[in-house]
Amino acid sequence: EGPRNTLAEHGETARGVILVGGFGQSNYLYKCLKQRFADEDRPPSYTSSVDEVATQSEGSRFIVLQPDNPWTAVVRGAVMSGLQNDLVISRKARRFYGVVIVETWDANKHSLKNKYWCSVYHEWRARNQITWCIERGQSLPVKKPVLFNFNHKWDVDEESPTYVSPKIIVSDSVYAPIEYEKTQETRKLCRLLTCLSNVPREHFKIAYRNGHPHRKLSYTIGVVVDSGGLNFDLRVDDIVYGQIRADYE
Structure with a gap:
């Protein structure tokens, strides 16, 4: 009543x-x-x-x-x-998510300000490049990792690194940029800081580039979507050694 x-x-x-x-x-x-x-x-x-x-x-x-x-x-x-x-079996990504990487210099693709000489590869390289792991509008499985392969390289005469810290980038731009420069739409989301002390030394391999040896560690970044945000982790041989969470805004 x-x-x-x-x-x-x-x-x-x-x-x-x-x-x-x-x-x-x-x-x-x-x-x-x-x-x-x-x-x-x-x-x-x-x-x-x-x-x-x-x-x-x-x-x-x-x-x-x-x-x-x-x-x-x-x-x-x-x-x-x-x-x-x-x-809920999948979700639509509302933004671009990527990782900052280094690529071989290409005058037709890269900005001159990002050009530098790499003593490990003995070639000109371009820093601040982005590989986009997740594109806006992409359907992502819930609670199932999406995996992306990367490498960390260093001079053969240097000591093995104690950690790696890939930079995770997020962008609200309509078209995702290929190079990273902080703007209102594109910014650093977080760093996936990972200690390598527990990674077996057998994964620190010797490789060659342009006839010169160097060492490298191959790893995988996994992205897991849940109801509250994105979970990033770093894996070596399918074992997780570091992880970080980014909640939805």
């Missing part, structure tokens, strides 16, 4: 009421509500047909709904809430 009076004060009219819970299965309660607020029609029940619901709701009738097994409504609601994350 109270809610109906409140609505009436604002020029609105209640369309009906749904009886749920153990008390909601009472036929006596249903009949009392029908006598007070509606006519004596047979109790309507839930249906998946939009047309049937629309037909029952025509006019100004006050509908009293008494669904089957109303006493289980709370339990079923709790179960559905717990299963919600499992029911």
Whole structure:
């Protein structure tokens, strides 16, 4: 009665009421509500047909709904809430996500300001390049890692690095840039700082480039999507050694 009076004060009219819970299965309660607020029609029940619901709701009738097994409504609601994350199998990326890398210098592609001489590869290289792991609008599986391969390289005469810290970039731009320069739309999201002390030395391999030896560590960055954000991790031979989380804004 109270809610109906409140609505009436604002020029609105209640369309009906749904009886749920153990008390909601009472036929006596249903009949009392029908006598007070509606006519004596047979109790309507839930249906998946939009047309049937629309037909029952025509006019100004006050509908009293008494669904089957109303006493289980709370339990079923709790179960559905717990299963919600499992029911979502993919999500659409709203931004670009990438990693800053270094590439072989290409005058047709790279800015002159990013050009430098690499003593490890003995060639001109371009810093501040971006490889985009996730593109805006891309469908991403939920709770399943999307993996991307990278390498960390250093001079053969240098000591093995104690850590790596790939820079994760996020961009709201319509078209993702190929080079990283901080702007209002493109910025650093985080660094995936990872200690390498527990990585077996057998993964620190010797390789050759332009006839010169160097050492390298091949690793994988995994991206896992869940309901609250993105989880980045760094893996060597499928073992996670570092991880960081970025919540949705």
